[in-house]
Amino acid sequence: MGLPFSIDLYDTLGAEICRVGERMSRQGFCAGSDGNISARLDDDLILITPGGVSKGHMRADSMCVIRVADGELIHGRSPSSERAVHLAVYRTRDDVEAVIHSHAPKATVWACTGETLPVGIHPEAELMLGRIPLVPYATPGTDRLARLVADALTPSTAARLLASHGTATLGDSLESALARLEMLEAYCRLVIELTLLGRIRRLSESEMVELLALKRDVWNLPDDRLQ
Numbered sequence: 001m002g003l004p005f006s007i008d009l010y011d012t013l014g015a016e017i018c019r020v021g022e023r024m025s026r027q028g029f030c031a032g033s034d035g036n037i038s039a040r041l042d043d044d045l046i047l048i049t050p051g052g053v054s055k056g057h058m059r060a061d062s063m064c065v066i067r068v069a070d071g072e073l074i075h076g077r078s079p080s081s082e083r084a085v086h087l088a089v090y091r092t093r094d095d096v097e098a099v100i101h102s103h104a105p106k107a108t109v110w111a112c113t114g115e116t117l118p119v120g121i122h123p124e125a126e127l128m129l130g131r132i133p134l135v136p137y138a139t140p141g142t143d144r145l146a147r148l149v150a151d152a153l154t155p156s157t158a159a160r161l162l163a164s165h166g167t168a169t170l171g172d173s174l175e176s177a178l179a180r181l182e183m184l185e186a187y188c189r190l191v192i193e194l195t196l197l198g199r200i201r202r203l204s205e206s207e208m209v210e211l212l213a214l215k216r217d218v219w220n221l222p223d224d225r226l227q
């Protein structure tokens with residue numbers, strides 16, 4: 001019996017996930033076998049990285065296929081132990097095509113403070129990321145963590161920090177989920193360094209009003225604060 005999905009699409013997405021893994025690895029986002037990457041294969045199935053592999057050295061044909069509805073393994077071996085988090089996002093948001101979980105170092109440093117990342121500091125971070133929910137801590141790989149991640153999702157959530165753990169970013173493509181991870185890491189570096197300096201210039205209320213109007217009217221991007 002043939003596979004219940006397009007093998008061409010599996011190959012294409014698998015190769016793209018490998019390239020994303022290499023880029024994450026080159027930027028120091030993946031110590032050891034840290035991190036996991038997934039992408040929607042069709043309405044019912046996702047591709048996800050196998051557990052315990054270096055993200056810089058993956059093979060496209062090692063990707064696992066699991067069913068969104070019940071998490072059943074359809075193809076491959078040993079899908080990522082964090083698959084429940086990925087599935088929770090796809091079940092909650094139909095528009096999401098890709099999810100990346102990482103322990104990117106600066107974002108993880110901030111996540112381990114257990115505090116919500118401040119906003120109103122840098123204009124591009126406001127436009128591209130907006131508010132970053134902090135998901136309360138739960139043991140990695142558990143359904144409880146997946147539930148907490150799903151609870152923190154709103155229609156405009158682009159990224160989340162997982163308390164004492166790392167990051168989860170999502171997008172309408174692998175490229176956009178990676179871009180958001182890179183921006184989140186850069187923003188966390190900025191906030192940490194400003195915190196160490198002990199001086200932060202906050203954008204004023206009128207500057208934020210103008211910025212959010214730009215986000216809505218010109219960039220056409222959603223933001224919880226515009227509702």
Ligand SMILES: [Zn+2]
Binds near residue numbers: 103
């Ligand atoms: Zn993790």
